[in-house]
Amino acid sequence: MKTYLECIPCFFRQAIEASKLAGASPTAQRRVLNKLAKALPVFSLAGSPPEMGKVIYGIVNQVTKKKDPYARIKTESNQRALRLYPRLKKKVERSHDRLGTAVELAIAGNIIDYGVKNSLNVERELQKILTTENRLMKNNGSAFFQYTRFRRSLDKAKTILYLADNAGEVVFDRILIEEIKRRDPCQRIYYAVKSMPSINDALIEDAKMCGIAQIAEIVTNGSDAPGTVLSLCSPSFWYLFRNADMVISKGQGNFESLSSATRPVFFLFMAKCSVVADHIGGKMGDIVLRYHPGEKVRQ
Amino acid sequence: MKTYLECIPCFFRQAIEASKLAGASPTAQRRVLNKLAKALPVFSLAGSPPEMGKVIYGIVNQVTKKKDPYARIKTESNQRALRLYPRLKKKVERSHDRLGTAVELAIAGNIIDYGVKNSLNVERELQKILTTENRLMKNNGSAFFQYTRFRRSLDKAKTILYLADNAGEVVFDRILIEEIKRRDPCQRIYYAVKSMPSINDALIEDAKMCGIAQIAEIVTNGSDAPGTVLSLCSPSFWYLFRNADMVISKGQGNFESLSSATRPVFFLFMAKCSVVADHIGGKMGDIVLRYHPGEKVRQ
Numbered sequence: 001m002k003t004y005l006e007c008i009p010c011f012f013r014q015a016i017e018a019s020k021l022a023g024a025s026p027t028a029q030r031r032v033l034n035k036l037a038k039a040l041p042v043f044s045l046a047g048s049p050p051e052m053g054k055v056i057y058g059i060v061n062q063v064t065k066k067k068d069p070y071a072r073i074k075t076e077s078n079q080r081a082l083r084l085y086p087r088l089k090k091k092v093e094r095s096h097d098r099l100g101t102a103v104e105l106a107i108a109g110n111i112i113d114y115g116v117k118n119s120l121n122v123e124r125e126l127q128k129i130l131t132t133e134n135r136l137m138k139n140n141g142s143a144f145f146q147y148t149r150f151r152r153s154l155d156k157a158k159t160i161l162y163l164a165d166n167a168g169e170v171v172f173d174r175i176l177i178e179e180i181k182r183r184d185p186c187q188r189i190y191y192a193v194k195s196m197p198s199i200n201d202a203l204i205e206d207a208k209m210c211g212i213a214q215i216a217e218i219v220t221n222g223s224d225a226p227g228t229v230l231s232l233c234s235p236s237f238w239y240l241f242r243n244a245d246m247v248i249s250k251g252q253g254n255f256e257s258l259s260s261a262t263r264p265v266f267f268l269f270m271a272k273c274s275v276v277a278d279h280i281g282g283k284m285g286d287i288v289l290r291y292h293p294g295e296k297v298r299q
Numbered sequence: 300m301k302t303y304l305e306c307i308p309c310f311f312r313q314a315i316e317a318s319k320l321a322g323a324s325p326t327a328q329r330r331v332l333n334k335l336a337k338a339l340p341v342f343s344l345a346g347s348p349p350e351m352g353k354v355i356y357g358i359v360n361q362v363t364k365k366k367d368p369y370a371r372i373k374t375e376s377n378q379r380a381l382r383l384y385p386r387l388k389k390k391v392e393r394s395h396d397r398l399g400t401a402v403e404l405a406i407a408g409n410i411i412d413y414g415v416k417n418s419l420n421v422e423r424e425l426q427k428i429l430t431t432e433n434r435l436m437k438n439n440g441s442a443f444f445q446y447t448r449f450r451r452s453l454d455k456a457k458t459i460l461y462l463a464d465n466a467g468e469v470v471f472d473r474i475l476i477e478e479i480k481r482r483d484p485c486q487r488i489y490y491a492v493k494s495m496p497s498i499n500d501a502l503i504e505d506a507k508m509c510g511i512a513q514i515a516e517i518v519t520n521g522s523d524a525p526g527t528v529l530s531l532c533s534p535s536f537w538y539l540f541r542n543a544d545m546v547i548s549k550g551q552g553n554f555e556s557l558s559s560a561t562r563p564v565f566f567l568f569m570a571k572c573s574v575v576a577d578h579i580g581g582k583m584g585d586i587v588l589r590y591h592p593g594e595k596v597r598q
Contacts, residue, residue, distance in 0.1 A: 005315050005328050012308040029304050034340040041333040 001259045003045045003052060004275045011052055012036060018060040018199070022069035035059045048257045049275075050227030057198060057226070068197035070167075077168025077200065078209045081109070088175050099154075100147060102179035103268070107287050109172025110165060110251055110270045144282060146291045150266050153291075154180060157245035159188045162216065163228055163258075164202040165251025165269075170210035173250060177215050189216040190240055196224035201253070227253030230261070252276055255290075263294040300558045302344045302351060303574045310351055311335060317359040317498070321368035334358045347556045348574075349526030356497060356525070367496035369466075376467025376499065377508045380408070387474050398453075399446060401478040402567070406586050408471025409464060409550055409569045443581060445590045449565050452545050452590075453479060458487045460543035461515065462527055462557075463501040464550025464568075469509035472549060476514050488515040489539055495523035500552070526552030529560075551575055554589075562593040 015036050019029040039055055061067060088105055095101035139145040154160075162177065164170060177189055191212050193202045202210075207218045222234025228249070230238065241247065247265045249258055255267045256276065271277040271286040280288065314335050318328040338354055360366060387404055394400035438444040453459075461476065463469060476488055490511050492501045501509075506517045521533025527548070529537065540546065546564045548557055554566045555575065570576040570585040579587065 005325065005332060006312075008332055009308040009311040009315070012311060013305075016304050016308070026304065030344065033304060033307055037336040037339040040336040045329065 001048055001256045001276070001279055003043075003047055003049050004279075005045070006275045007049045007052070008040065010273065010275075011040075011049075011056055014053070015056050015060060018057060018069060019064060021073070022060055022064035022066040024060075024064045028063050032059050032063050035063065048227065048229065048259075050225050050253050050257045051229050051232075053227065053253070054198070054223075054225035054229065054232070057224075061197075070197065070200040074167035074200050074202075074206055075209075077166065078170065078206055081168040081171035082210065085171055085175075088172065092175060092179060099151060099179050099183065102176040103147060103150065103289060104287075106172045106176035106250070107268045107270060107289065109169040110268070111272075143290070144280075144286060145289045146266075147289055149291050150289055153246050153264075153266065154183070157187060159190070159244045160246045160248060161190045161192060161240050161244035163221075163247065163249040163251075163254050164191060164193045164207065165254060166200050167202045167206040167210075168200075169250065170202050170206055170212060174211050174215065177212070181215055190219050190244065191216040192219050192221050192228075192237065192240070194224055195220040195222050195234070198224045198226045201226055225257070227251075227255075227257035229257050259292065261292065261294050265292045265294060266290070267292060300347055300555045300575070300578055302342075302346055302348050303578075304344070305574045306348045306351070307339065309572065309574075310339075310348075310355055313352070314355050314359060317356060317368060318363060320372070321359055321363035321365040323359075323363045327362050331358050331362050334362065347526065347528065347558075349524050349552050349556045350528050352526065352552070353497070353522075353524035353528065353531070356523075360496075369496065369499040373466035373499050373501075373505055374508075376465065377469065377505055380467040380470035381509065384470055384474075387471065391474060391478060398450060398478050398482065401475040402446060402449065402588060403586075405471045405475035405549070406567045406569060406588065408468040409567070410571075442589070443579075443585060444588045445565075446588055448590050449588055452563075452565065453482070456486060456544035458489070458543045459545045459547060460489045460491060460539050462520075462546065462548040462550075462553050463490060463492045463506065464553060465499045466501045466505040466509075467499075468549065469501050469505055469511060473510050473514065476511070480514055489518050489543065490515040491518050491520050491527075491536065491539070493523055494519040494521050494533070497523045497525045500525055524556070526550075526554075526556035528556050558591065560591065560593050564591045564593060565589070566591060 012033060015032050016029060019032045024032065036056060036059055043052055092098050092101050140147045162173065164173060180187060180189065191207055193204055193207050197203065204218055204220065207213065212218055219240065221228060221237040223229060223232040225232050242263065247263065249255065249265050249267050250269065252269045252272050255269050258265055267288065267290045269288050271280060271282055271284055271288060274284055277284045277286060311332060314331050315328060318331045323331065335355060335358055342351055391397050391400050439446045461472065463472060479486060479488065490506055492503055492506050496502065503517055503519065506512065511517055518539065520527060520536040522528060522531040524531050541562065546562065548554065548564050548566050549568065551568045551571050554568050557564055566587065566589045568587055570579060570581055570583055570587060573583055576583045576585060
């Protein structure tokens with residue numbers, strides 16, 4: 001997805017938020033905004049928003065000299081989500097369609113996000129999801145919820161690349177990965193996290209803390225950009241991305257950066273801003289399981 | 300009021316909105332944002348947001364070569380408000396406290412505003428106001444609604460300077476001015492509008508169209524900045540501003556630019572953004588009649 005002009009005010013908002021979180025003084029915050037203002041005219045809108053995201057968070061880290069301002073928030077998100085784990089698990093176990101419920105929960109977990117201005121009440125949303133039975137399934141088959149296709153693809157895949165999004169959310173991913181493994185314990189699942197801190201995106205330690213190491217192989221994508229900006233990823237990640245039988249991509253940042261990928265991708269995310277909602281022809285808060293066919297993979 | 304860092308994303312948002320409204324192509328819109336980005340680092344936050352507003356709308360006009368992009372919107376706002384006039388008038392006439400009701404309506408009219416991102420539904424809000432009897436009066440005496448002080452000040456004033464805000468809203472001002480004149484037909488009221496187009500702020504033609512010429516003397520402030528940036532106003536306006544017995548200031552823009560004025564001012568506005576709401580210790584959507592004591596006027 002290209003960057004829309006409407007993303008630009010949001011870039012400045014994110015820069016303020018991240019600066020504050022990194023404990024920047026008002027003068028340092030202003031310095032961040034001025035640096036961003038200077039970077040803006042040379043930024044091509046053909047790039048995806050996460051590419052600018054990398055610039056923004058780079059400036060914040062450079063000015064504040066904090067490498068991981070979201071560290072505490074990430075740990076807390078993990079802990080909070082881990083406390084929910086037994087209830088999430090129970091919900092899946094009681095469901096008539098375990099995989100479907102796990103998919104719903106995995107997308108619902110995407111509301112744990114501090115990178116995007118979020119007017120949603122996380123606790124209330126989760127509560128709603130936990131008490132509703134397969135509310136998304138009624139949309140199955142629509143452009144926004146291509147679950148049958150997802151399940152069919154899963155049945156055929158031997159290797160799956162699962163692109164993580166935020167810390168905390170990882171616990172919800174674990175629920176889904178456990179269901180995938182339950183259906184076929186021989187499937188090889190790679191769980192890709194960022195190599196270096198990027199907002200509240202999951203790192204290796206988050207994946208481990210949330211229990212992914214026992215069910216999937218944790219890999220890094222070689223980048224610290226929010227989302228998955230392929231040009232910034234490592235060759236080993238490219239290899240996996242090209243050759244995995246199935247790619248499951250979590251979160252809006254990954255959608256923004258991979259929506260023109262040349263290979264098929266299943267995008268699972270919640271539309272958290274009006275720009276993305278308009279782009280997909282939906283509305284804010286929409287919960288999406290979207291199949292992107294890609295072009296034929298070039299070998 | 301100084302400019303907060305949180306105003307900066309909003310500057311970009313306003314620039315996009317105004318460019319679109321002026322019919323700018325996406326390339327021209329980008330040019331506006333780039334020019335704004337270049338102007339940002341040299342802008343002092345000690346200035347009020349309307350000072351930056353002047354820069355923004357100046358850039359938009361320069362790039363789009365449109366002098367008054369909001370012309371149509373202003374005329375429509377006037378027409379829409381004029382259609383409401385008989386109902387507004389009836390509401391005042393039926394009220395036990397005509398002046399109080401007129402004050403309420405004048406502030407309520409402040410929701411007609413396209414310069415500020417407005418999630419309020421104008422029609423619904425107006426409907427609510429028209430069907431509720433003196434809902435603000437219950438706050439009388441609080442820091443947010445100093446009506447008794449306002450009325451007392453009115454009783455003593457011989458000359459009143461009324462600072463207009465948006466087109467359309469002028470009809471609501473007319474209701475209040477008519478009540479003021481009804482109490483004391485000898486009071487001299489100056490109704491100050493902008494000299495040149497500035498967003499949807501009222502100009503002489505709007506004041507005339509809405510019927511102000513029959514009840515007050517229309518004057519211009521010598522500026523095209525949104526709000527009332529005194530340093531940019533004309534000497535004749537300064538004279539009026541200094542010497543009027545009472546200044547009634549409508550709208551958030553005037554509050555932002557005059558909140559440190561050295562003379563007493565009554566601010567009537569609706570808090571339309573979280574920055575202003577935080578600044579006054581209130582919340583978004585608050586309807587405010589606030590007395591600003593100023594310092595002793597230097598002669």
